Amino acid sequence: MAITTKDLAQLCGVSRTTIHRALNGTGRIKPETKEMILQVAKEHGYRPDLLATGLAKGQTYNIGVVVLDVKNRYFAQMLSTISTEAYARGYGVNITLHGGDAGTEREQLTRLADYRVDGIILSSVNEGEAYRTFLESLHRPIVSVDNRIADGIPFVGIDQRAAVREAVQRAAEKGYERIVFVCPPLDTKNRQNLYVHKERLLGYEEEMKRYPALRPECILSWDYLQKVDAILKEGKRTAFVCTADEYALEIMKDQKRAKRKAPVDYGITGFDNIDTLAYVTPQLSTISNVVDEVAKSAVEMLFAMIDAEPEVEQMTGDSQRILPHRYLEGETL
Amino acid sequence: MAITTKDLAQLCGVSRTTIHRALNGTGRIKPETKEMILQVAKEHGYRPDLLATGLAKGQTYNIGVVVLDVKNRYFAQMLSTISTEAYARGYGVNITLHGGDAGTEREQLTRLADYRVDGIILSSVNEGEAYRTFLESLHRPIVSVDNRIADGIPFVGIDQRAAVREAVQRAAEKGYERIVFVCPPLDTKNRQNLYVHKERLLGYEEEMKRYPALRPECILSWDYLQKVDAILKEGKRTAFVCTADEYALEIMKDQKRAKRKAPVDYGITGFDNIDTLAYVTPQLSTISNVVDEVAKSAVEMLFAMIDAEPEVEQMTGDSQRILPHRYLEGETL
DNA sequence: ATGAAAGCGCTAACAG
DNA sequence: CTGTTAGCGCTTTCAT
Numbered sequence: 001m002a003i004t005t006k007d008l009a010q011l012c013g014v015s016r017t018t019i020h021r022a023l024n025g026t027g028r029i030k031p032e033t034k035e036m037i038l039q040v041a042k043e044h045g046y047r048p049d050l051l052a053t054g055l056a057k058g059q060t061y062n063i064g065v066v067v068l069d070v071k072n073r074y075f076a077q078m079l080s081t082i083s084t085e086a087y088a089r090g091y092g093v094n095i096t097l098h099g100g101d102a103g104t105e106r107e108q109l110t111r112l113a114d115y116r117v118d119g120i121i122l123s124s125v126n127e128g129e130a131y132r133t134f135l136e137s138l139h140r141p142i143v144s145v146d147n148r149i150a151d152g153i154p155f156v157g158i159d160q161r162a163a164v165r166e167a168v169q170r171a172a173e174k175g176y177e178r179i180v181f182v183c184p185p186l187d188t189k190n191r192q193n194l195y196v197h198k199e200r201l202l203g204y205e206e207e208m209k210r211y212p213a214l215r216p217e218c219i220l221s222w223d224y225l226q227k228v229d230a231i232l233k234e235g236k237r238t239a240f241v242c243t244a245d246e247y248a249l250e251i252m253k254d255q256k257r258a259k260r261k262a263p264v265d266y267g268i269t270g271f272d273n274i275d276t277l278a279y280v281t282p283q284l285s286t287i288s289n290v291v292d293e294v295a296k297s298a299v300e301m302l303f304a305m306i307d308a309e310p311e312v313e314q315m316t317g318d319s320q321r322i323l324p325h326r327y328l329e330g331e332t333l
Numbered sequence: 334m335a336i337t338t339k340d341l342a343q344l345c346g347v348s349r350t351t352i353h354r355a356l357n358g359t360g361r362i363k364p365e366t367k368e369m370i371l372q373v374a375k376e377h378g379y380r381p382d383l384l385a386t387g388l389a390k391g392q393t394y395n396i397g398v399v400v401l402d403v404k405n406r407y408f409a410q411m412l413s414t415i416s417t418e419a420y421a422r423g424y425g426v427n428i429t430l431h432g433g434d435a436g437t438e439r440e441q442l443t444r445l446a447d448y449r450v451d452g453i454i455l456s457s458v459n460e461g462e463a464y465r466t467f468l469e470s471l472h473r474p475i476v477s478v479d480n481r482i483a484d485g486i487p488f489v490g491i492d493q494r495a496a497v498r499e500a501v502q503r504a505a506e507k508g509y510e511r512i513v514f515v516c517p518p519l520d521t522k523n524r525q526n527l528y529v530h531k532e533r534l535l536g537y538e539e540e541m542k543r544y545p546a547l548r549p550e551c552i553l554s555w556d557y558l559q560k561v562d563a564i565l566k567e568g569k570r571t572a573f574v575c576t577a578d579e580y581a582l583e584i585m586k587d588q589k590r591a592k593r594k595a596p597v598d599y600g601i602t603g604f605d606n607i608d609t610l611a612y613v614t615p616q617l618s619t620i621s622n623v624v625d626e627v628a629k630s631a632v633e634m635l636f637a638m639i640d641a642e643p644e645v646e647q648m649t650g651d652s653q654r655i656l657p658h659r660y661l662e663g664e665t666l
Numbered sequence: 667a668t669g670a671a672a673g674c675g676c677t678a679a680c681a682g
Numbered sequence: 683c684t685g686t687t688a689g690c691g692c693t694t695t696c697a698t
Binding site: 052055060069071076077084096104115116276 | 387402425429470612
C-alpha cells in the first residue's frame with residue numbers, strides 16, 4: 001500500500017541505491033538529484049518501513065522494558081522517566097508487563113529480543129543462575145532494576161535493607177516498646193515483587209538485633225489488619241514498619257474505626273513514597289526509593305552498553321549501581 | 334548470532350521450506366521429519382526472527398497504544414486492561430506516550446504504523462478533519478478513546494457532558510445556593526487532555542440553564558485554591574463540581590487549613606474515581622468513567638476491525654460506542 | 667556520482 | 683511429501 005524505495009526509484013528514474021543515498025545523506029550524490037528525490041519522496045509521503053530497516057541493519061532503535069504492572073505508582077513513574085530519556089536519545093520504547101508471573105516475564109523478554117530491541121530494562125520476579133543463563137541467551141544488553149538477579153547482570157537500585165534499617169532505627173530512637181514489621185506473605189505466588197520485600201525483611205531482622213530490649217515480630221499475612229488490631233489492644237507503645245505505603249494506609253484507615261490515630265496511639269512508617277500520600281493526613285513517614293534516579297541511571301547504563309556492544313559480545317562486566325534511599329519524615333512515627 | 338531456518342535446513346539436511354512447514358505445522362510433511370526438525374530446533378534454541386516474519390507476512394501481531402501519560406491513574410488502568418486483553422488474543426502491545434504534545438503524538442503514531450502494528454488505540458490531543466486525514470494516511474485500523482476526533486474515526490468513551498450534568502443536578506437537588514465549576518485553563522497549552530474538560534464544561538453550562546435561581550460560575554485557572562477560598566468566605570452554601578479528582582482533593586486539603594470541611598462547610602464532587610480516593614476521608618463523591626469497560630470495548634472494536642480489514646481498505650464506517658458513566662455517592666456533597 | 671547485486675530471515679506460490 | 687524460486691523493503695559492498 002505505502003510507497004517504497006523501489007517505487008521512488010521508478011518515479012525518479014534512478015536506482016534504489018541512489019534513492020537510499022538521497023534519503024540517508026550518505027555517500028556521494030549530486031545535489032540536484034538529491035533535491036529532486038527528496039521532493040518526490042515528500043510529495044508521495046514516503047516513509048521507510050521500520051521492520052525492513054531493522055532487519056537489514058540488525059538494529060531497531062528501540063529498547064524494551066519489562067515491569068510488573070503499570071498501575072503500580074512506582075513502575076508508572078519509572079516508565080515515564082525511561083520513556084522521556086529514551087525519546088531524547090532518538091529511541092522508541094516498547095513497554096510490556098509480566099504481572100508478577102515468571103513465565104510471562106520470560107515470554108515478554110523473548111518476544112522483545114526476537115523483535116531485536118537494542119536493549120532491555122527489566123524489573124524481574126526471577127532470580128538465580130539459571131535465570132542468568134536465560135537472560136544471556138537473549139544476546140541483548142540488559143539492565144535489571146529493583147531486583148539483583150545474579151552476579152554479572154547489571155543492576156540499579158537502592159539498598160532495601162539499609163532503608164528498612166533506618167526506619168527501624170528511627171522507631172527505636174523514639175522509644176517504642178514494640179517494633180513490628182508488616183509485609184505480605186513471602187511464600188505464596190502472589191502478584192508482588194517478592195525480592196524487595198524479602199530484602200526489607202532481612203533489613204528489619206538485622207537492625208532489630210541491635211536492640212536487645214526489643215523482640216523481632218513480623219506480620220506476614222493478608223489478615224494483617226486484624227493482627228495489628230490485636231497487637232494494639234495489648235496496650236504497649238508500638239510502631240509498625242510497613243514494607244509498602246499501601247499497607248500503612250490500609251492500617252491507618254482501619255484504625256480510624258477504632259479511634260486510634262498515629263502517632264499518638266501507635267507509630268507507623270511506609271515505603272515507596274507513592275503520590276497518594278500527598279492527600280492523606282496525618283502525613284505518613286516513609287522511605288523514598290528514588291525511582292527517578294534509578295530509572296535515569298538504568299537508561300544511562302543501558303545506553304553505555306548499547307554503544308559499547310557493537311563489537312564485543314560481553315555484558316560490560318557486572319556493573320552494579322546502588323543509589324542512596326531517602327527517609328522522609330512525616331507525622332506518623 | 335542466533336540460529337536461523339537456513340542453519341536448521343543445513344543441520345537437518347532438508348530445505349528451508351520443509352523447516353518452515355515443520356515449525357508452523359502447515360502443509361503436508363512426514364511426521365518423522367517433523368519430529369526430527371522440531372528436535373533439532375529445540376536443541377539449538379531456535380526462535381523465529383519477528384522482524385523478518387512481520388516483513389514477510391505483512392502482519393506483526395502487535396497493536397500500538399498511544400496515550401498521554403502513564404502516571405495518570407486513568408491511563409494506567411486503561412493500559413493494564415488493554416495489555417491483558419491483547420495478550421489473551423496472542424497479541425503484543427507497544428505502549429507509547431505523547432505527553433500532551435500534538436507533534437509527539439503524530440510522531441508516535443507514525444512510528445507505530447511504520448513498525449506495522451496491526452492496529453492502534455489512541456487517546457488523542459488532536460482533533461478535526463485535518464487530523465482525520467492524517468490518521469487515515471496511516472492505513473491502519475485505529476480506535477480512539479476519550480476524545481472524539483472526527484466523524485468516521487471509531488470511538489469509545491463516556492458521555493462527559495451527561496456525567497457532569499448529573500453531578501450538577503445532584504448538587505442542585507441538595508439545595509446549594511451556588512454551584513461552581515472547577516477546571517484547569519482550557520486555552521493554554523498545558524499537559525492535559527483538554528477535550529474531555531471542554532466537554533465537561535459544556536455539560537455544566539447546559540445543566541445550569543435548568544436552574545434559573547443559580548448563576549453559572551466557573552473557575553478556570555491554576556490559582557483555583559485561592560478563588561475557592563474567596564468564594565467560601567462569602568458564606569453562601571456552595572458546591573464545587575470539579576473536572577478531576579485531583580483538584581477536588583487539593584481543595585479539600587487546602588480547606589482543612591481553614592478548618593472548613595465537606596460536606597458541612599461546602600459541597601464538592603470529583604471526576605474519574607482514582608484509587609487514591611480509597612484512602613481519603615471524607616469519602617469524595619465522584620464520577621466513574623468506567624475505564625475498564627472503555628478499554629475492553631476499545632480492544633474488542635479494534636480486533637473486529639483487524640479481523641475484518643484484510644480484504645477491504647475501510648474503517649468499518651463510523652462506529653461509536655458511548656458507555657454509561659456512574660455517579661458514585663460519597664460523603665462530600 | 668550512480669548502479670548492480672547480494673543479503674537480512676522468513677513466507678508463499680508453484681513444481682515435482 | 684519435499685524442493686525451487688521469488689519476494690517482503692531496506693542496506694551495503696563492489697563495480698563502473
